[in-house]
Amino acid sequence: MKVIATNVDDSVALMREKIALGKSKGGFALDPYFYRSHLVHKNELSSILFKSWLYAAHVSEIPKAGDFVLFEVGEDSFIISRDKQGEVHALMNVCRHRGARVCEAQSGNTKTFVCPYHAWTYNSDGSMRSARHMGMLDGFDKEDYGLKKAKVSIFHGLIFINCDLDASDLEPAFMPINDQLAGYELDKAKIAHKQTYKVDANWKLCLENYLECYHCATAHKAYAKSHTLEDIYENVADQVEAMQKIAPEVTGIPGIANEHQKIYMGAESFGACAAASRYGLYEGYVTGSQDGKPVAPLMGKFKGYDGGTGDFHLGPVTFMLNYPDHCVLYRFIPRGLTETDMEVVWYVNGGAKEGVDYDVDRVTALWHNTTLEDEYIITRNSEGVNSQFFEPGPFHPEFEEVSMMFVDWYLDTLEKSVTRS
Ligand code: FES
Ligand SMILES: [Fe+2]
Numbered sequence: 001m002k003v004i005a006t007n008v009d010d011s012v013a014l015m016r017e018k019i020a021l022g023k024s025k026g027g028f029a030l031d032p033y034f035y036r037s038h039l040v041h042k043n044e045l046s047s048i049l050f051k052s053w054l055y056a057a058h059v060s061e062i063p064k065a066g067d068f069v070l071f072e073v074g075e076d077s078f079i080i081s082r083d084k085q086g087e088v089h090a091l092m093n094v095c096r097h098r099g100a101r102v103c104e105a106q107s108g109n110t111k112t113f114v115c116p117y118h119a120w121t122y123n124s125d126g127s128m129r130s131a132r133h134m135g136m137l138d139g140f141d142k143e144d145y146g147l148k149k150a151k152v153s154i155f156h157g158l159i160f161i162n163c164d165l166d167a168s169d170l171e172p173a174f175m176p177i178n179d180q181l182a183g184y185e186l187d188k189a190k191i192a193h194k195q196t197y198k199v200d201a202n203w204k205l206c207l208e209n210y211l212e213c214y215h216c217a218t219a220h221k222a223y224a225k226s227h228t229l230e231d232i233y234e235n236v237a238d239q240v241e242a243m244q245k246i247a248p249e250v251t252g253i254p255g256i257a258n259e260h261q262k263i264y265m266g267a268e269s270f271g272a273c274a275a276a277s278r279y280g281l282y283e284g285y286v287t288g289s290q291d292g293k294p295v296a297p298l299m300g301k302f303k304g305y306d307g308g309t310g311d312f313h314l315g316p317v318t319f320m321l322n323y324p325d326h327c328v329l330y331r332f333i334p335r336g337l338t339e340t341d342m343e344v345v346w347y348v349n350g351g352a353k354e355g356v357d358y359d360v361d362r363v364t365a366l367w368h369n370t371t372l373e374d375e376y377i378i379t380r381n382s383e384g385v386n387s388q389f390f391e392p393g394p395f396h397p398e399f400e401e402v403s404m405m406f407v408d409w410y411l412d413t414l415e416k417s418v419t420r421s
Contacts, residue, residue: 004036004038004337004338004386005036006038007033007036007037010037010038010039011039012039012418014033015033015037015039015040015043015414015418016415016418018031018033018034019411019414019415019418020415022034022407022411023411023412023415025392026404026408027394027395027397027404028392028393028394028395029208029392029393029394029395029407030204030392030407030410030411031392032385032386032387032390032392034204034410035202035204035205035337035338035382035385035386036337036386038337040414041334041336041337043414043417043418044334044414045073045074045334046417047413047414047416047417048271048316048410048413048414049073049074049317049333049334050073050163050164051162051163051164051167051270051271052162052270052271052272052315052316052317053153053160053161053162053167053170053271053272053314053315053316053318054071054073054160054161054162054315054317054318054331054333055158055159055160055314055315055318055329055331056071056078056080056090056159056160056161057069057071057080057159058157058158058159058186058189058191058345058347059088059154059157059158059159059187060157060189060190060191060350061080061107061191062080062081062082062088063082064082064109065082065083065084065085065086065124066081066082066084066109066110066111066124067081067082067107067108067109068080068081068082068103068107068108068109068110068124069106069107070093070103070105070106070107071090071161072333072335072341073333073334073335074333074334074335074336075335076092076093076094077092077093077094077101077103078090078091078092078093078150078161079091079092079093079102079103079113079147080159080161081124081125081126082124083123083124083125084124084125085125087125088152088154088159089124089125089126089149089152090149090150090151090152090159090161091113091122091126091147091148091149092147092148092149092150093147094147094148095115095117095120095147096120096128096145096146096147096148097115097117097118097120097131097145098117098118100115100116100117101116102114102115102116102120102122102147104116110124111123111124112124112129113147118132119132120132120145122146122147126146126147126148126149127142127143127146128142128143128145128146128147129142130142131145150162150163150165151163151164151165151167153169153170153171155170155171155174155181155314156181156182156184156185156186156187157186157187157188157189158186158314158329160314160315160318162271164271167269167270167271167272168268168269168270168272169269170272172268172269173262173267173268173269173272173273173274174272174274174314176260176262176274176276177260177274177275177276177312179253179254179255179256179258180255180256180257180258180260180276180278180310180312181276181310181312181320181322182253182300182301183251183252183253183256183299183300183301183302184299184300184302184310184322184327184347185299185300185301185349185350186300186327186347188300188349188350189299189300189327189347189348189349189350190347190348190349190350190352191345191346191347192296192326192346192347192348192352192354192358192360192363192364193345193346193360193363193364194343194344194345194346195343195344195364195368196341196342196343197341197342197343197344197371197372197375198335198339198340198341198342199339199340199341199342199375199378199379200338200339200379200382201338201339201340201378201379201381201382202334202337202338202340202382202385203317203332203333203334203340204406204410205340205378205381205382205385206332206340206342206374206378207317207332207406208403208406208407209374209377209378209381210319210330210332210374211400211402211403211405211406212395212396212399212400212401212402212403213229213230213399214396214399214400215377216229216230217230217231219373219374219376219377220370220373220374222290222366222369222370223366223370225282226281226282226285226288226292226366227279227280227281227282227288227309228240228279228280228281228282229279229311232398232399233398236280239280239282240279240280240308243257243278243280243306243307243308244257244278244308245257246306247278247306247308250303250304250305250306251302251303251304251306251324252301252302252303252304253301253302256278256306256310257278257308258276259276259277260274260275260276260277261275261276261277261313262274262275263275263313263316263402263405264316264405264406264408264409265405265408265409265412266405267316270413271315271316272315273313273314273315273316274313274314275311275312275313276310276311276312276313277310277311278308278309278310278311279308279309279311280307280308280309281307281308281309283307285307286305286307286324287305287309287323287324287325287326288309288321288323288326288328288366288367289362289363289365289366290362290365290366294324294325295325295326295358295359295362295363296325296326296348296349296352296357296358296363297325297348297349297351297352297357297358298324298325298349299322299323299324299325299326299327299347299348299349300349302324302325304324305324305325306324309321309322309323310322310323316406316409317331317332317333318330318331319331321367325348325349326346326347326348326358326363327346327347328344328345328346328347328367329343329344329345329347330342330343330344331343331345338382338386342371342374342375344367344368344371346360346363346364346367348363395407
């Protein structure tokens with residue numbers, strides 16, 4: 001982590017003042033304070049990240065009983081496990097004795113999680129199996145010491161977790177984008193590749209970057225050559241609307257181009273943003289590959305290429321870009337004040353064979369390069385916003401509209417968190 005010149009006067013009062021200033025100056029980028037304050041960072045984790053629906057894993061990563069995979073957020077760790085009955089759990093990776101991590105392996109298969117410290121042992125559903133010699137303690141009951149859990153919801157094979165046990169269910173928020181997503185049959189898809197890009201910047205800079213395409217034409221030459229989102233809508237509207245019209249018939253998926261947008265302040269419930277839209281690719285491109293040519297067999301129920309791509313929001317920090325022959329998931333997770341895990345997952349049809357039906361390098365080329373380009377501009381941005389002399393400028397009303405929506409929700413949520421405290 002980069003050294004941040006700590007503000008020794010940081011306080012809830014200062015945070016309130018900065019939030020009020022930010023809210024009064026709507027339409028401007030965030031004050032550098034929000035990228036530098038340890039107090040803000042702690043509050044973001046408890047009042048935003050741990051109250052939101054977060055993509056944790058795909059069902060294909062834990063197909064069998066006893067399979068597990070770790071998911072790390074901030075300083076925390078969750079074990080996404082499948083129990084004997086086939087049910088999926090999100091277990092907090094913290095021993096109920098004196099708090100050691102009970103699982104170190106990033107993934108694997110096990111009947112039990114044995115704490116490396118004093119060997120308290122847990123089943124794959126998180127319940128306690130045994131605690132050495134603790135029978136001597138009056139009233140000790142194994143039932144009281146299962147691993148703590150987060151809520152789990154699986155949507156088309158994507159496993160989401162929420163640490164707020166009182167959070168509203170995910171389904172009512174996500175159902176309006178069901179038709180647009182169902183055709184890809186992600187529950188039967190296969191992960192062709194996944195990669196964690198460790199970005200040396202605050203998570204909000206990574207997210208704000210993803211949410212706008214003002215930088216696409218300047219930073220992403222290959223993307224801008226093929227995706228109409230790089231231009232203002234007015235210039236590409238005819239082409240996009242023509243594609244949307246033919247999309248259901250060409251792809252064979254009714255409702256594929258239906259628009260839905262309930263995100264941030266407008267989300268159905270807190271941290272359950274859901275959006276779907278379909279935008280066009282320029283002539284000569286049918287998918288998100290470097291040359292625009294197919295890179296894998298069609299996904300799920302797809303019958304053909306409509307010249308479009310599905311753009312999804314699945315919670316506040318998870319997104320998908322879905323082409324007819326492959327899908328790309330993005331997730332932004334803070335690991336420290338200036339450290340973010342930018343996770344990218346490429347899915348292909350579950351029946352596709354690597355080396356025969358697809359080549360990993362061809363499937364991943366466009367978005368791997370685009371992600372490296374983003375990493376470059378985000379880290380430059382990080383250096384700039386951490387300057388003593390940075391003064392936030394105005395967002396572009398169309399290109400940066402969604403980043404602005406995020407900032408509004410962010411300030412509002414943070415404000416509520418400090419009003420409560
Ligand atoms: S901390 Fe896990 S058994 Fe003691
Ligand atoms: Fe970008």
